[in-house]
Amino acid sequence: MIWNEEVECMSREDLEELQLKKLQDIVHRAYKNVPYYKQKFQEMNLTPEDIQSLEDIKKLPFTTKDDLRQVYPFGMFAVPGKEIIEIHTSSGTTGKPVVSGYTRKDLEIWSEVMARGLTMMGVNEEDIIQNTHGYGLFTGGFGVHYGAQKIGATVIPISTGQTRRQIEIMEDFGTTIMIFTPSYGLYLSEVAEEEGFDAKTSPLKAIGFGAEMWTGEMRNEIEKRFGANAFNIYGLTEIMGPGVAVECQKQQGLHIFEDHFFPEIIDPTTTEKLGEGDTGELVLTTLSRDGMPILRFRTKDITALRYDPCDCGRNLAKMDRITGRSDDMLKVRGVAVFPSQIEKALLKIDGVEPHYQIIVTRPNRLDELEVQVETSEELFSDEIKEMVAIKNKIESYIENEIGLRVHVNLVEPKSLPRSEGKAVRVFDKRDLH
Amino acid sequence: MKIKQISIFLENKKGRLWKALNTLAEGGINIRALSIADTSEFGILRLIVPEPDRAKKLLEENNFVVKTKDVVAVELSDQPGGLASVLKMLNDSDINLEYLYAFVHEKKDKAIVLLRTDNLDKLIDVLNQGKATMVPSSEVYAL
Numbered sequence: 097m098i099w100n101e102e103v104e105c106m107s108r109e110d111l112e113e114l115q116l117k118k119l120q121d122i123v124h125r126a127y128k129n130v131p132y133y134k135q136k137f138q139e140m141n142l143t144p145e146d147i148q149s150l151e152d153i154k155k156l157p158f159t160t161k162d163d164l165r166q167v168y169p170f171g172m173f174a175v176p177g178k179e180i181i182e183i184h185t186s187s188g189t190t191g192k193p194v195v196s197g198y199t200r201k202d203l204e205i206w207s208e209v210m211a212r213g214l215t216m217m218g219v220n221e222e223d224i225i226q227n228t229h230g231y232g233l234f235t236g237g238f239g240v241h242y243g244a245q246k247i248g249a250t251v252i253p254i255s256t257g258q259t260r261r262q263i264e265i266m267e268d269f270g271t272t273i274m275i276f277t278p279s280y281g282l283y284l285s286e287v288a289e290e291e292g293f294d295a296k297t298s299p300l301k302a303i304g305f306g307a308e309m310w311t312g313e314m315r316n317e318i319e320k321r322f323g324a325n326a327f328n329i330y331g332l333t334e335i336m337g338p339g340v341a342v343e344c345q346k347q348q349g350l351h352i353f354e355d356h357f358f359p360e361i362i363d364p365t366t367t368e369k370l371g372e373g374d375t376g377e378l379v380l381t382t383l384s385r386d387g388m389p390i391l392r393f394r395t396k397d398i399t400a401l402r403y404d405p406c407d408c409g410r411n412l413a414k415m416d417r418i419t420g421r422s423d424d425m426l427k428v429r430g431v432a433v434f435p436s437q438i439e440k441a442l443l444k445i446d447g448v449e450p451h452y453q454i455i456v457t458r459p460n461r462l463d464e465l466e467v468q469v470e471t472s473e474e475l476f477s478d479e480i481k482e483m484v485a486i487k488n489k490i491e492s493y494i495e496n497e498i499g500l501r502v503h504v505n506l507v508e509p510k511s512l513p514r515s516e517g518k519a520v521r522v523f524d525k526r527d528l529h
Numbered sequence: 530m531k532i533k534q535i536s537i538f539l540e541n542k543k544g545r546l547w548k549a550l551n552t553l554a555e556g557g558i559n560i561r562a563l564s565i566a567d568t569s570e571f572g573i574l575r576l577i578v579p580e581p582d583r584a585k586k587l588l589e590e591n592n593f594v595v596k597t598k599d600v601v602a603v604e605l606s607d608q609p610g611g612l613a614s615v616l617k618m619l620n621d622s623d624i625n626l627e628y629l630y631a632f633v634h635e636k637k638d639k640a641i642v643l644l645r646t647d648n649l650d651k652l653i654d655v656l657n658q659g660k661a662t663m664v665p666s667s668e669v670y671a672l
Binding site for chain 1: 536538539540545566568570571573575592593594595596598627628
């Protein structure tokens, strides 16, 4: 089923026409009502009239999380306070939280996009949705809630926690849809097993999950343990909350609700706009939001966009699963590499310590990637051929993950520096000047 | 007839061999036999010491990875063909050696060779049948 066939299956031509109209409108409103944007436009000698085509979006300034923090708490609001009827914030783990204000119309849009997303996952008014996303300042709980109510499904607003109660409710209420973060889902399945509850034989038919980075292996594991397909939900407080993009039955990436959120992919280093299928940083512009219009927000999330029509019948662009953050991206021989990918490969091998270092050099005008891995007792064999085999195995696991040949160097235990806070994994020794 | 050998992982980096041996020296542990297998990036130091368990603990406390494995010591007359005669027995019985190293037993004018294979029991049988002289660990440790 498709919730809003008119928009979701609209031809690209019609969609672009709609997007341009909305873009021009939101640029006007941002300029007129948000002093922060007005000042930025003036500094850049830009007026809202300069936006004559979708291509012109390139002329607009980027908005970063730091920009939003500077105007904390209400500096991005484009309407008088009385029109804001709900406020959420980001977690604030990396500094002052970012505040997001919603008008009544904004909440309607949020409900609409989430309703479309839940419908993609197969939700209808017969369903019972157990929403384990937290209700509170975090956008997760409410976003799913609004969408579910719009559809007319039954929501159980249980939030995260009370894990045994979650299982009891799944069992007693006959939950058909679970919403969780991947890590909480895995924990839930362990507790379910302890309690003797088998989700596979329950009426559960789909899982919506997001708010965290995950791997394909993790999805397979979740689907196996719950006996239901799991669909990716993407969103962020700065833009709206969950429901910016959701995966359809094909599970081949997430459809972006492009009539409300305009996506671009840029090279995070040069900020140059990249083409279809190229991996880079996702940039989003809100096209409809009244309470807080956001222009070209740099999400720092790394993904790629695809515009070919989907077998599900929708024409909305698709984005790949988020594979990393631009904050820790490394470009090696033109290929984007994330420490998280290397870590993922290492963790697949028994006995490999999670202590590693990535060293990039450019000895002969060609980048070389060296990964130093600490040996452990389990890994160590007193035979050279075994040690070489282990080294080769680690190299091929990493190559599979990142698509580049690396050189693995086994080092002695505890020889890599330890740090108190965030570990320093990457040493870029290239002279790039 | 099995003798405990300790193997230590060494990064191919200046001072690492010294650090390992110095750790043993400070612990008052004497080395009876030693061999190093190396690649361009790392090495494996194999040692026979009188107190292998204490040596392993000591090295581990100093952040070395250490493995203990059993080897067999065979005494050879220190003359041409001594080792070849032993290797012939292994060859005839299809035993594949992982590695070996030898040292000379000064007092007795004999050579001792240490042998490692993944089936030590079979190796011991073959050596017994071939009337080779195996050296017990007590004797190797006390050399």
